[in-house]
Amino acid sequence: MKKLDAMHAASAYSMLIGIVCAALRLNIWITLIAFIAGFIWALRLLDIRKYALIYSIFLFVPIVALFIRIPIPAFLPDLIRLAITFFFWILILLLSSYLVLGHKKSKEQRSRI
Amino acid sequence: MTKSSFLSNYWSEILLYTIAVACLVTTAAQYPLSTTFPIGGDAATHIRTVQHIFTDPIFSLQKIANSWYPVAYILFSINAIIPHANWPIIFSWWMTLGQVLTGLALGLFVYRLSGPKASAIAIALWAMTPITMTSFFEDGTMAQLWSLPWVILFFERMLAKSYKGMALFAFLALFSHPITALVLIATLAVSAMIFDKRVALLALAITAIASIVIYFRQDILQISSHEASKYVPELLHGFYLPWVLAALYGWFCIIKSHKHHALLLTTLGSFFAVSLMLGANDLLGIGFWTNRLDAYIVIFVVITGATGVAEILKNIQSPILTTCIASLLCTGLTMSAFHDNQNIYKRYESPSTYSRIHPQELESLAWMNNNLPSNITLFTSGETRNYEWIPVLTHFRWALEKADGRTLLQQSSGAQNPVVVFFTRKDNTPDDVSSNQAQYTLLYKNPSVQIYKINSL
Numbered sequence A: 001m002k003k004l005d006a007m008h009a010a011s012a013y014s015m016l017i018g019i020v021c022a023a024l025r026l027n028i029w030i031t032l033i034a035f036i037a038g039f040i041w042a043l044r045l046l047d048i049r050k051y052a053l054i055y056s057i058f059l060f061v062p063i064v065a066l067f068i069r070i071p072i073p074a075f076l077p078d079l080i081r082l083a084i085t086f087f088f089w090i091l092i093l094l095l096s097s098y099l100v101l102g103h104k105k106s107k108e109q110r111s112r113i
Numbered sequence B: 001m002t003k004s005s006f007l008s009n010y011w012s013e014i015l016l017y018t019i020a021v022a023c024l025v026t027t028a029a030q031y032p033l034s035t036t037f038p039i040g041g042d043a044a045t046h047i048r049t050v051q052h053i054f055t056d057p058i059f060s061l062q063k064i065a066n067s068w069y070p071v072a073y074i075l076f077s078i079n080a081i082i083p084h085a086n087w088p089i090i091f092s093w094w095m096t097l098g099q100v101l102t103g104l105a106l107g108l109f110v111y112r113l114s115g116p117k118a119s120a121i122a123i124a125l126w127a128m129t130p131i132t133m134t135s136f137f138e139d140g141t142m143a144q145l146w147s148l149p150w151v152i153l154f155f156e157r158m159l160a161k162s163y164k165g166m167a168l169f170a171f172l173a174l175f176s177h178p179i180t181a182l183v184l185i186a187t188l189a190v191s192a193m194i195f196d197k198r199v200a201l202l203a204l205a206i207t208a209i210a211s212i213v214i215y216f217r218q219d220i221l222q223i224s225s226h227e228a229s230k231y232v233p234e235l236l237h238g239f240y241l242p243w244v245l246a247a248l249y250g251w252f253c254i255i256k257s258h259k260h261h262a263l264l265l266t267t268l269g270s271f272f273a274v275s276l277m278l279g280a281n282d283l284l285g286i287g288f289w290t291n292r293l294d295a296y297i298v299i300f301v302v303i304t305g306a307t308g309v310a311e312i313l314k315n316i317q318s319p320i321l322t323t324c325i326a327s328l329l330c331t332g333l334t335m336s337a338f339h340d341n342q343n344i345y346k347r348y349e350s351p352s353t354y355s356r357i358h359p360q361e362l363e364s365l366a367w368m369n370n371n372l373p374s375n376i377t378l379f380t381s382g383e384t385r386n387y388e389w390i391p392v393l394t395h396f397r398w399a400l401e402k403a404d405g406r407t408l409l410q411q412s413s414g415a416q417n418p419v420v421v422f423f424t425r426k427d428n429t430p431d432d433v434s435s436n437q438a439q440y441t442l443l444y445k446n447p448s449v450q451i452y453k454i455n456s457l
Helices: A002-023 A028-046 A049-065 A078-112 B003-034 B042-050 B057-065 B070-081 B087-114 B116-127 B148-159 B163-174 B178-195 B197-216 B218-222 B232-237 B241-257 B262-279 B295-316 B319-349 B359-371 B385-393 B405-411
Strands: B377-380 B397-400 B418-423 B440-446 B449-454
Touching: A002 A028, A002 B241, A002 B295, A002 B319, A028 B241, A049 A078, A049 B241, A049 B262, A078 B178, A078 B262, B003 B087, B003 B116, B003 B319, B042 B057, B042 B070, B042 B087, B042 B385, B057 B070, B070 B087, B087 B116, B087 B148, B087 B241, B087 B295, B087 B385, B116 B295, B116 B319, B148 B163, B148 B178, B148 B262, B148 B295, B163 B178, B178 B262, B232 B241, B232 B295, B241 B262, B241 B295, B262 B295, B295 B319, B359 B385, B359 B440, B359 B449, B377 B385, B385 B397, B385 B418
Parallel strands: B377 B397, B377 B418
Antiparallel strands: B418 B449, B440 B449
16 A cells, blocks of 8 residues: 555656646756656556546547648638538547447447346 | 644645635736726727616617627626716726636636645636736626636536536526637537437537528628637647646546546536637637637636646645645746736836727817717717727717718718717828818817817708
8 A cells, every 4th residue: 555655656746847847947858758757657546547548539639639730721711611620520529439438338238248 | 534634634725725815816806906997899898788777777688688798798787786887997897806706616616526625726727817828808808707607617516416507507608608608519519419329410400500500691701810829829838838737637537536427527528629629729720719719728727737736736645745835836826927917917008009098088088078068979980999988988979980071071960069089099080181170170189189070061
């Protein structure tokens, strides 16, 4: 138990160093390395693999959207372009959630059998 | 938990709450205390809609009912109870109250979601947002600011599984501001589609109907602006980055502690997806109203960031150390935001920047009230939004017209005692007005304003 507490504390300190470095606007690499190291360790300690997979989709789909531009003709009005982009990414979000939820459902059904 | 550790936790939480609320009130009250007049073009419109609610209730209620922000206006109209109300001052303090209420609503939701420490941190995180992360004070967008507490309380009621409360706060949010309504509807639609594929088909049908409506009401499509968000860079690699990092961890902590509340997690997740893509739509290649759409992603980061920081501090397992770190982080960053805002407010106050109505324009309005008969009609162009203060600060009839000499004479021909006003910092007096003394008599002049009486043809 004590070992687990120490591991929690170590990951927390690592993330905290990352947060404080970001707050003080120190080197971005120190920030990211310290935070990500602590973050990955903390995720292992949280032990929520099953749920993390489902709900991470909500984080990762919109973040990925920021890096990929869908080619939409520029002559279309802004509101239409916004609607098309939204439609596309929400569709991706839905499909990936159905995929993960469907996968989870079938695993549960198998385990019941 | 031993008695001493319980007490130490208790006092550390009280201390954190005190610091957080102090930070919230400080940055919110800084706005009315540092400015002598509201900034932003919308303030005059909001005041004009509600200021005669008791003297001309039917006309005011009609205006409120036909507006986009009925709930926000009804709440704002309560201020008409104040005798001899100074509306510009009241407006600034009402904005402050909206900012504080949003912070407290966040505190309440995060308290229920992640406990008292996270709640105090959430209040402090929201305290850092005015000007630096949101544009409510700068733009005078009172209705949007006053719609945020209802969205947050909607999620709080969802967590408490109170469906009546959810319905109430959804109603308040939907009729407070159309952007908030859009975000809430989109969030609920995405969440519902994930829960049930039949709802997804229904959503497709609604999209088809919306497309038909847009086809027939093409004026909606004229709304456009190409702006890069001022605030999203602050989230991704600036002032708010620490809390975005903490938000990642916070999200997983929320998943762990509420893993059986699928509705809440799906709705919060959908809220994140919708608000990030709306707030950062310039990064998606569009740039549509980004500065008005960022507040929702800030709210998500506050909720999850506060949870993340509180969990990280809990794992350090020293109440005194955690309180010290949290207090120093919150006060340090709030003071930094306070200092930055101080410079911005000073800039707005400077008459040379012309960011708000100029003191000489206010002087001219006071002169009009004291020296012009009450039955005159004031004509102005729409060159500057400062003209919108005329019906708020004077009791004259105001007509917005294209103000070149020839058209003015035609437009004012039926009006009683027509007078034309030029705020010359933005709207120069046309030559055919200033040089035509037979038809335009100069009544008042200062370096920023010229007022002419229009003589009948």
